[in-house]
Amino acid sequence: TGAAGETSESARKSTPTADLAYAFDPAHPGWEALVANGVTTVVLTAGSDRIAGGMAAIVSPARGEVVKRGAAMTIGMSRRSISSSVEPTSYAGLHAHVKAAFEADAGGHFSRAKAGKLPVMIEAISRSEVARAAAFAKQHGLAGAIVGAPRADETLDAIKGAKLGVVFEP
Numbered sequence: 001t002g003a004a005g006e007t008s009e010s011a012r013k014s015t016p017t018a019d020l021a022y023a024f025d026p027a028h029p030g031w032e033a034l035v036a037n038g039v040t041t042v043v044l045t046a047g048s049d050r051i052a053g054g055m056a057a058i059v060s061p062a063r064g065e066v067v068k069r070g071a072a073m074t075i076g077m078s079r080r081s082i083s084s085s086v087e088p089t090s091y092a093g094l095h096a097h098v099k100a101a102f103e104a105d106a107g108g109h110f111s112r113a114k115a116g117k118l119p120v121m122i123e124a125i126s127r128s129e130v131a132r133a134a135a136f137a138k139q140h141g142l143a144g145a146i147v148g149a150p151r152a153d154e155t156l157d158a159i160k161g162a163k164l165g166v167v168f169e170p
Helices: 030-036 091-104 109-114 127-140 152-161
Strands: 042-044 052-060 065-076 120-124 144-148 164-167
Touching: 052 109, 065 109, 091 109, 091 127, 120 127, 127 144, 127 152, 152 164
Parallel strands: 065 120, 120 144, 144 164
Antiparallel strands: 042 052, 052 065
16 A cells, blocks of 8 residues: 555565665555545555565654655575576565575665564564564574464464564564
């Protein structure tokens, strides 16, 4: 709603510096019903097919403004980030890609996330995805939340061990 299809990059699976605030369309008619029902603040995250989809933005559809740019780094570690035609094509490839991005980054968003200065929002849906994402976050000292995890109660120990929150999908 209100992002006008601007939350995904079609040419690249990883766009860690993308600013999702640019996707916010305060005039989009989809906001009216949400605002009428009391939704005043929304976090815009990258499309679920992204690996490192960019910087989330906090927006206020009620006021029609961007409240905060660069609120969190979005990372896709679910099957949605895997493709049969574009690398990565497997969970192993996905995790290798994310790990390499964190290890290669010097002073950028990944480094800020590792230093605890930038929260992450990691999409993980299945139990195994959540467990792998939590282990990755713990290993790299990441703070933030798992996004998705409809059965988070089944992986609660891993989530708590990584000191992550959970954001459930609507």
